[in-house]
Amino acid sequence: MTLPRFATVRITLLLACLTIVGFTSAHQHVYTRNWNQTLNAVIYPINGDGHLATDAYIQQLTDEDFSPINTWGEREARRHDLDLARPFDVTLGQSIAQQPPHFPDNANAVDALAWGLRFRYWAWRNTPDEGELTRVRLFIVYQTGEDNQPLKHSLGMQKGLMGLVYAYSLDRQTAQNNVVIAHELLHTVGAIDKYDAYGSPMLPVGFANPTRMPLYPQRNAEIMAGRIPTSPGNAYMAESLRSVIVNPFTAREINWIQ
């Protein structure tokens, strides 16, 4: 079978780009997971629905709104005896007017790879590197979500140290947004999702305390599962990082422990 010419060219170009991206990310991967120094992560807010209320919400954001993520990182690093006191420093960057590229519906593997490159290009256009190759960039698309539409899935990419987060532009959601942001941040340093196809935390890897007796209800969520299990098949989203921990499975993936 011969592939259509267009498809061949597209795949060849993709592979060439991926090779370059691959070399850069290999360097970033080693560097950021040493935990010799604090990992800088910059938040870039985007108005995702064009609403004035969303603009107003973005305008009033400060570093302070994201500092609970840093405090949480310190707490969890201490629990795992990491030598570094402050593993990450999340700060607020400028807001971005351009929307990120749309992730195709029913994407196959090639579509997903192509989207990843478009996303990288978009990120580079809107937030030039300036030689800072080891900074994490977290793009937060804010929406009021007043029509009760569920938000799209956030995507954290280990390669390229970037994450795309969909969040609510509501004050009462700021603490919960930080759970999602911390989740995507840990993806960028190697952590893997720990929930099943139905969104339920997987046992034991997605549980904060998988050896607790009785097992249910759990009191905390594991960051890469995001939900607090109350009974088999039931769990609710953690309201803030106060009730979220990094369990040993995740700690190993992000190289905090061996």
Ligand SMILES: [Zn+2]
């Ligand atoms: Zn995830």
